[in-house]
Amino acid sequence: MNLYFRLVWLFLWRIRHCPGISFLDTSRISYRALPFDCDVNLHLTNSRYPAFMDLARTYMIADMGLMKKFLKMKWMPIVNASEFTYIRDIKPFEKFEIETKVVGWDEKYFYIEQRFITARGLHCIVHVRGVFVCNRKQVPIETLVSEAGYYGDKPELPAEVVKWKQFLQLKKERNS
Template sequence: MNLYFRLFWLFAWRLRHISPIGFLDTSRMAYRVWPTDCDINLHLTNARYPALMDIGRTYMLAEMLQLKPLLKLKWLPVVNASEFTFIKDIKPLQKFCLETRVLGWDDKYFYIEQRFVSERGLHAIANVRGLFVCKGRKISSAELISQVGFSGAEPELPSSVAEWKTMLQRKKDENSHNS
């Protein structure tokens, strides 16, 4: 239930008070771990990370001033794959920041890094691969880049993300006979 409250807060309050960022800049959103976010180990439950990341990516689009235009076009973001590395727990009532940024893209997908950070340091880092769809059609990265008006150089993906991308393709190839 508190995720609905956080989503409502994002749309009703936070989006009215954003500071615009560039397409490759880092978006930062502050959170606090509520008791309802915790598991039996009394820390932020692993299931909460992806839900908070969804809100973080939505907020990043809003800070880029792209959320409303993309929704008007009916372009909806879809996660294709994600991977997490948990480093240290986040305790109940602890404040932390979710940092979200676009790492790069290929013809089809965007690669986004999301980091959970507090005064205690880095807690978790996740990579997300996603794309936009509209009425069943996949929006190419080139089309999205054109729509958002980004004219800078395409960044090179970090080697760990390039390796992850290769592993995802290998996984798809190895399991293509099962589909």
């Protein structure tokens, strides 16, 4: 239930006060780990990370100034794959920041990196692969990038994302 409250708060207040970033800049949003976000081990439960990441990606789209445009075009973001590296736990009542940025794209997908950070340092790094869809069809990545107003060079994907892509392809081939 608290994530619904956070989602409503995101749309009613936080999105209206975004500082504004460019397409490849880092978006930052802060939260606090409340007791019902935590598990019996007294840290942020693993299931909350993806939920907070959804909120942070939504905020990033608004921070880029693209929320109204994408909603008007009826574009919906879809996560295709994600990979998590947990480094240390986030304690109850601890304030944390989620840094979210587009790290690149290929012919089909865009790739996002999200980091959970507190005053104690880095807690989790996550890579997300996704697409936007409209009327059950994928929005071409070139269309997405140009509608976002980015006309620069395509950034080189980080080495860990390249390896992850290869791993995902191997999984797909072995399980087809």
